[in-house]
Amino acid sequence: MNSKQVATDPRPLVAHVMYRFDTGGLENGIVNLINHMPTDAYRHAIIALTEVTDFRKRIQRDDVEFIALNKAPGHGFLLFPRLFRLFRELRPAIVHSRNLAALEVQLPAWAAGVRVRIHGEHGRDVGDLDGSNVTYQRVRRFYRPFVSYYLALSRDLADYLTHIVRVPENKVLQVYNGVDADRFHSGSMASVMPGCPFVRPDCWIVGTVGRMQTVKDQPTLARAFIRALQLDPTLATRLRLVMIGAGPLRDECLQLLATAGVADLAWLPGERSDVPDVMRGLDCFVLPSLAEGISNTILEAMASGLPVIATDVGGNADLVSAGETGEIVPAADPEAMAQQIVRLANHPVLARRMGAAGRATVERQFSMEAMVAAYRGTYDKLLHRQGAPA
Numbered sequence: 001m002n003s004k005q006v007a008t009d010p011r012p013l014v015a016h017v018m019y020r021f022d023t024g025g026l027e028n029g030i031v032n033l034i035n036h037m038p039t040d041a042y043r044h045a046i047i048a049l050t051e052v053t054d055f056r057k058r059i060q061r062d063d064v065e066f067i068a069l070n071k072a073p074g075h076g077f078l079l080f081p082r083l084f085r086l087f088r089e090l091r092p093a094i095v096h097s098r099n100l101a102a103l104e105v106q107l108p109a110w111a112a113g114v115r116v117r118i119h120g121e122h123g124r125d126v127g128d129l130d131g132s133n134v135t136y137q138r139v140r141r142f143y144r145p146f147v148s149y150y151l152a153l154s155r156d157l158a159d160y161l162t163h164i165v166r167v168p169e170n171k172v173l174q175v176y177n178g179v180d181a182d183r184f185h186s187g188s189m190a191s192v193m194p195g196c197p198f199v200r201p202d203c204w205i206v207g208t209v210g211r212m213q214t215v216k217d218q219p220t221l222a223r224a225f226i227r228a229l230q231l232d233p234t235l236a237t238r239l240r241l242v243m244i245g246a247g248p249l250r251d252e253c254l255q256l257l258a259t260a261g262v263a264d265l266a267w268l269p270g271e272r273s274d275v276p277d278v279m280r281g282l283d284c285f286v287l288p289s290l291a292e293g294i295s296n297t298i299l300e301a302m303a304s305g306l307p308v309i310a311t312d313v314g315g316n317a318d319l320v321s322a323g324e325t326g327e328i329v330p331a332a333d334p335e336a337m338a339q340q341i342v343r344l345a346n347h348p349v350l351a352r353r354m355g356a357a358g359r360a361t362v363e364r365q366f367s368m369e370a371m372v373a374a375y376r377g378t379y380d381k382l383l384h385r386q387g388a389p390a
Helices: 003-008 025-036 054-058 077-090 100-111 134-146 155-164 218-231 233-237 249-259 275-280 296-303 334-345 348-365 368-382
Strands: 013-018 043-048 065-068 094-098 116-121 149-152 172-174 204-209 239-244 266-270 284-287 308-311 326-329
Touching: 013 025, 013 077, 013 100, 025 054, 025 296, 025 368, 077 100, 094 100, 100 116, 100 134, 116 155, 116 368, 149 155, 149 368, 155 172, 204 218, 204 275, 204 296, 204 334, 218 233, 218 239, 218 249, 218 334, 233 239, 239 249, 239 275, 249 266, 275 296, 284 296, 284 334, 296 308, 296 348, 308 334, 326 334, 334 348
Parallel strands: 013 043, 013 094, 043 065, 094 116, 116 149, 149 172, 204 239, 204 284, 239 266, 284 308, 308 326
Antiparallel strands: none
């Protein structure tokens, strides 16, 4: 779209700002929002403070502009003049930043006269697992006057904003992610995961998908898998582990499994682009994270008809109903996780019943349509567009 077309395009522009546009739950949420929002509602631009990767190919629209600012590590004061000029040039109706690493753009957006400035809290990282980091609290309070409205992806994050950061409750909306229930759907007992050495139904496969970074804590799942085989040695003939993702923890997990002598019972192929096929090839999904907002991968697993074992952090308990769609266990507790793996592996009918309940929950509460309606309704309301919700 050239500048003349932009100047005459009646659709308001939303500038989505994040630290890096790459594989991740936050970024996947932006992809889903843009791909599923009606094209006649809003234009979109994606601004990454650092880089835009090939993940951009997930965007299915050809009218989205991608901008990478190649920011150096540290606070972005030196980037403020450039952001000010960029916002003056783009003239977005809305600047929508995500997470603490992008919060700083709210000041230059305010200075540039952007009418609506939204900030989304999607989850925590390893530097602030429980929200107690005083420095991060002060940073959020400093930028609070420049933010028009906040979107929090879990009740935990909404409470943090209102009680700790002291944002007025009428400026915070808690909104859940949605999942593409057509793309992620149940498979059969014989569904095959491409490239996987384990064959169902002879094997009962437990797995996880995600960046192998400290906050995701995949080594706890590796330890839980090892412990599960110790708790019930008969499972060695059929219990198998799949861990999808790339990152610094992959080698640690491989070493743990090799040291325990069970490396041949696990498969860690690195990053994959066929996550729906991966999900359909599992019997149980485990999320061992130390911190989360609202996990896209939990929703994808539930949509795929999988029982979910997740740690009791962030919004995980908002999604997983213990005893009905899966189980909630303490974070960094391989013993508790192992016990639930053994229980479900030995009761596959129960596991399938939980998976079916999870799929029904997604269809009822976490549809893509509901998520898009919440975001569009917020945008419309803040811009006072005709037909916007009160």
